[in-house]
Amino acid sequence: MTPVLHHRIDGPPDAPALILAPSLGTSLAVWEAQAAALARHHRVIRWDLPGHGGSPTSALRDPAPGATTVAGLADLVLDLADRLGAPRFGYAGISLGGAVGAHLAAHHPERITRLALVCSSARFGDPAAWRERAALVRAQGTGPLADTAPGRWFTPDFASTRTAGRLVDDLRTADPTGYAACCDALADCDLRSELHRITTPTLVVAGRADPATPPAHARGLADGIPRATLLELPGASHLAPAERPQAVLDALLGHFAAPAGDGGRYTAGMAVRRAVLGDAHVDRATARTTAFTADFQDYITRCAWGEVWTRPGLDRRTRSCLTLTALIAHGHLEELAMHLRAALRNGLTPDDIKEVLLHSAVYCGVPAANSAFATAQRVLDEDGAPSS
Numbered sequence: 001m002t003p004v005l006h007h008r009i010d011g012p013p014d015a016p017a018l019i020l021a022p023s024l025g026t027s028l029a030v031w032e033a034q035a036a037a038l039a040r041h042h043r044v045i046r047w048d049l050p051g052h053g054g055s056p057t058s059a060l061r062d063p064a065p066g067a068t069t070v071a072g073l074a075d076l077v078l079d080l081a082d083r084l085g086a087p088r089f090g091y092a093g094i095s096l097g098g099a100v101g102a103h104l105a106a107h108h109p110e111r112i113t114r115l116a117l118v119c120s121s122a123r124f125g126d127p128a129a130w131r132e133r134a135a136l137v138r139a140q141g142t143g144p145l146a147d148t149a150p151g152r153w154f155t156p157d158f159a160s161t162r163t164a165g166r167l168v169d170d171l172r173t174a175d176p177t178g179y180a181a182c183c184d185a186l187a188d189c190d191l192r193s194e195l196h197r198i199t200t201p202t203l204v205v206a207g208r209a210d211p212a213t214p215p216a217h218a219r220g221l222a223d224g225i226p227r228a229t230l231l232e233l234p235g236a237s238h239l240a241p242a243e244r245p246q247a248v249l250d251a252l253l254g255h256f257a258a259p260a261g262d263g264g265r266y267t268a269g270m271a272v273r274r275a276v277l278g279d280a281h282v283d284r285a286t287a288r289t290t291a292f293t294a295d296f297q298d299y300i301t302r303c304a305w306g307e308v309w310t311r312p313g314l315d316r317r318t319r320s321c322l323t324l325t326a327l328i329a330h331g332h333l334e335e336l337a338m339h340l341r342a343a344l345r346n347g348l349t350p351d352d353i354k355e356v357l358l359h360s361a362v363y364c365g366v367p368a369a370n371s372a373f374a375t376a377q378r379v380l381d382e383d384g385a386p387s388s
Helices: 028-038 070-081 097-109 125-140 141-153 162-172 176-188 192-197 214-223 245-257 266-275 279-287 294-308 316-330 334-346 349-365 368-381
Strands: 007-010 017-021 045-046 087-095 112-118 202-206 229-234
Touching: 007 028, 007 229, 017 028, 017 070, 017 097, 028 045, 028 112, 028 162, 028 245, 028 279, 045 070, 045 279, 070 097, 087 097, 087 214, 087 245, 097 112, 112 229, 112 245, 125 141, 125 176, 141 162, 192 214, 202 214, 214 229, 229 245, 245 266, 245 279, 266 279, 266 294, 294 349, 316 349, 316 368, 334 349, 334 368, 349 368
Parallel strands: 017 045, 017 087, 087 112, 112 202, 202 229
Antiparallel strands: 007 045
């Protein structure tokens, strides 16, 4: 009997199953930053590719050059799911792991409840390049690739971190035969003509600094899959779950917790919320979320940010002006300070903000405007923005 893929299970045994798939060269550890949070409400199943992490290369039916395909890897995942009693499951995969998920959604739609494709593609470039890489690894091992992996996987600022180093170590210890077989699968992969068959709600996540699967690849997936939502993450390269862990977690939590008919509002709302308020603020708000406040945070993200701020009728500068005026009128100075910073991020200058505050003095009252000017001066001073 073919060995089962090495895997790890976290979360309640009776919770909905969520399978997390790695990228070529990594192990199930690539999902470490998201696994615990996702396991609160899912039975999270992480697995290793053949020859990677704890999965033996012998998990492949035939590791000979050219024999391994994405369809064959998908069969291994179905076998794992069957052995674990998961007839239906959500699925999120990075790069090659994402391609496996796309194949499953196209050919086994009855098994997939929701799909997330992270830094992935329908076609991974020139097949000859993958065959050359497979031949190199079969001859010399994974060492030469590990030496150059940081430039393909991470932005320069992240490449020297401990997390990056551990992921590169996974590549160094990968079995050359298993790794090369997975290269063969990428060489053979072309899902472009099958994307229209994917009917499950799909989230596509791209790293804007990803040289391996650039954002154009993600847009191709989102354009080809009828019910897809696209999220592009700034400051992320190919292994976005490692480099932008909270942003990826927020997107996955929203996508896999979203009710039918959500239409991607949570994901779109979280993207706008981060763009307007900044990652640091949203990360702090997320970290402070408790069971008592979780529903309110979900409501804010879906409704305020996912339904109103995403509408096309007004640009973000105008929405900031309206928001500042409403907060001044109601005396919500703490929220005003937050949205003053957001207004600067949305392109308002200090002079623009001054005009909004002067205008509000006429229609909201001088005392309210006086407090608003004091708050604005403090924010401008703290942020180092010129006030004249």
